[in-house]
Amino acid sequence: MFKALKRREKLRSDLFLAAERMIADRGLSGLKTRDLAREIGCANGAVYNLVADMDELILRVGSRTLHRLDQALSAAVPRGEAMPQQTLVRVALAYCDFAAENLQLWRALFEHRMEADKIVPDWSVEDQMQLFRHIYQPLATLFPKRSPEELGITARSLFSAVHGMVALGLEQKLVAVPLPALREEIARLVRAMIDGLAAHGGGA
Amino acid sequence: MFKALKRREKLRSDLFLAAERMIADRGLSGLKTRDLAREIGCANGAVYNLVADMDELILRVGSRTLHRLDQALSAAVPRGEAMPQQTLVRVALAYCDFAAENLQLWRALFEHRMEADKIVPDWSVEDQMQLFRHIYQPLATLFPKRSPEELGITARSLFSAVHGMVALGLEQKLVAVPLPALREEIARLVRAMIDGLAAHGGGA
DNA sequence: TGTACATCAGTGAACGCGCGTTCACTGATGTAC
DNA sequence: TGTACATCAGTGAACGCGCGTTCACTGATGTAC
Numbered sequence: 001m002f003k004a005l006k007r008r009e010k011l012r013s014d015l016f017l018a019a020e021r022m023i024a025d026r027g028l029s030g031l032k033t034r035d036l037a038r039e040i041g042c043a044n045g046a047v048y049n050l051v052a053d054m055d056e057l058i059l060r061v062g063s064r065t066l067h068r069l070d071q072a073l074s075a076a077v078p079r080g081e082a083m084p085q086q087t088l089v090r091v092a093l094a095y096c097d098f099a100a101e102n103l104q105l106w107r108a109l110f111e112h113r114m115e116a117d118k119i120v121p122d123w124s125v126e127d128q129m130q131l132f133r134h135i136y137q138p139l140a141t142l143f144p145k146r147s148p149e150e151l152g153i154t155a156r157s158l159f160s161a162v163h164g165m166v167a168l169g170l171e172q173k174l175v176a177v178p179l180p181a182l183r184e185e186i187a188r189l190v191r192a193m194i195d196g197l198a199a200h201g202g203g204a
Numbered sequence: 205m206f207k208a209l210k211r212r213e214k215l216r217s218d219l220f221l222a223a224e225r226m227i228a229d230r231g232l233s234g235l236k237t238r239d240l241a242r243e244i245g246c247a248n249g250a251v252y253n254l255v256a257d258m259d260e261l262i263l264r265v266g267s268r269t270l271h272r273l274d275q276a277l278s279a280a281v282p283r284g285e286a287m288p289q290q291t292l293v294r295v296a297l298a299y300c301d302f303a304a305e306n307l308q309l310w311r312a313l314f315e316h317r318m319e320a321d322k323i324v325p326d327w328s329v330e331d332q333m334q335l336f337r338h339i340y341q342p343l344a345t346l347f348p349k350r351s352p353e354e355l356g357i358t359a360r361s362l363f364s365a366v367h368g369m370v371a372l373g374l375e376q377k378l379v380a381v382p383l384p385a386l387r388e389e390i391a392r393l394v395r396a397m398i399d400g401l402a403a404h405g406g407g408a
Numbered sequence: 409t410g411t412a413c414a415t416c417a418g419t420g421a422a423c424g425c426g427c428g429t430t431c432a433c434t435g436a437t438g439t440a441c
Numbered sequence: 442t443g444t445a446c447a448t449c450a451g452t453g454a455a456c457g458c459g460c461g462t463t464c465a466c467t468g469a470t471g472t473a474c
Binding site: 033034047054 | 459460461462463464
C-alpha cells in the first residue's frame with residue numbers, strides 16, 4: 001500500500017515532467033496523450049488515473065511555469081533595492097528574459113483556452129494573482145497616494161504593454177529585432193510610462 | 205462563357221463574405237468548409253474550385269480586415285492635423301476601437317498560423333506593411349533626425365505596446381477594464397512613450 | 409502461515425468525432441462543322 | 442438550325458488522419474479470517 005502510493009506519486013510527477021518537456025520541445029499543440037504514456041512507460045489509458053483530462057495536465061504545467069517565473073522575477077531584484085523605478089525595469093527585463101528562455105512554455109500560458117463552460121480551478125487563478133505583486137508593490141511605493149484600484153489598472157497597463165513588446169518581439173516575424181535591442185526598448189518603455197505617470201497623475 | 209465567369213466571380217465573393225461573417229460570429233476555429241458550402245449554396249467540394257485551400261481563404265479575409273483597418277486609421281486623423289503626437293494618439297485609439305468592434309476578425313489576424321513550410325503570399329505581406337505607415341510617418345515628422353532603422357524599431361515598439369494593451373484589455377479575463385478606461389490608458393501610454401523618446405533620444 | 413476474496417492500478421483496443429481534402433462521376437454550357 | 446463532341450464547374454460520398462477518451466478485462470497487491 002505504501003509502495004503503491006509511492007509509485008502513483010512517482011508516475012504522476014513523471015507525467016508532469018514529461019508534459020513540460022514535450023511542450024518546451026514541440027509547443028502546446030505537440031502534446032499528445034499517447035506520447036506521454038510512452039514517455040513515462042505506461043498504457044495510454046493509465047494517464048487518466050493520474051489526471052482528470054488534458055486541461056488539468058496543462059494547467060499543472062502552467063502552474064509550474066508560473067512558479068518558476070515568480071522566482072525569476074524575485075531573483076532579478078537585488079535585496080534592498082531602494083528605487084522602485086529600477087525594480088520595475090528589472091522585473092520587466094526579467095520577464096523578457098524568462099520568456100525568451102522558456103519560449104514555448106511561456107507561450108502555452110497564453111495559448112491554452114478551456115472550453116467555455118469549464119471553470120478554471122482556484123489554485124490556477126491564485127498562481128496568476130501572485131505574480132501581480134511584482135508590479136503592484138513597486139508601484140504602490142512609488143505612488144503612495146493612489147488607490148488600490150488606480151494602482152491595479154496601472155499595473156495591468158504596464159504589464160500589458162511590456163507583454164505586448166515581448167510577445168511580438170519574440171515572434172521574429174517581419175522585422176526581426178535582436179534580443180539586446182528588444183531589452184533596451186522595453187527598459188525605455190517602462191521608464192517612459194513611469195515618468196508619464198509621475199508627471200500627469202493617475203486621473204484623467 | 206460570360207455568364208459562367210460572372211457566376212464564378214459571384215460565388216467567389218460570396219465565399220469570402222460568408223467566411224468573414226462566420227469568423228466574425230464564431231471565431232477562426234468556427235470556420236468550417238461544409239458550413240461555408242451550405243451558406244453559399246454549393247457542394248462542399250466546390251469550395252476548392254474557388255480557393256486553393258483554407259489558408260488562402262483565411263488570408264483573403266485577413267486582407268479585407270487589414271484594408272478596413274487601414275481605412276479606419278486614416279479616418280481617425282483629421283485632414284491637416286499638424287501635431288504628430290496627436291496623430292499617434294488618435295491612431296492608437298482608432299486601433300483600439302477597431303479591435304473592439306471587429307473583435308473576432310481582428311483576433312483571427314494574429315491567431316492564424318500557416319504550416320511552417322508554406323510561404324505567405326506577397327500580397328498578404330504587403331497588406332501588413334502598408335499599415336505601418338500610420339505609425340512610421342508621424343514618427344518621422346516628429347523625429348526628423350532619426351534614421352529609418354531607428355524609426356522602424358520605435359514604430360514597432362509603439363505598436364507592440366499598444367497592441368498588448370488592446371489584446372489583454374479586450375480579453376476581459378481576471379480584471380475587466382471598461383473600454384473608456386482602456387482608451388484612456390492607451391492614450392496615456394502613447395504620450396508617455398513619445399515624451400520619453402523626445403527626452404532621451406533614440407540611442408542607448 | 410495459508411487460503412479465499414476484494415480492490416484497483418494498469419492495459420490497449422476500440423470508440424467517436426471532427427474535419428480538410430480528394431475523386432470518380434454528372435450535367436450544363438459552349439464550340440465545331 | 443441541328444447534331445456530335447469537348448470542357449469544366451459542380452456533386453457529395455468517401456478517404457484519411459489525428460487524437461482525446463472510454464471500457465471490459467487482467468493481474469498484482471493487500472485484507473480477512
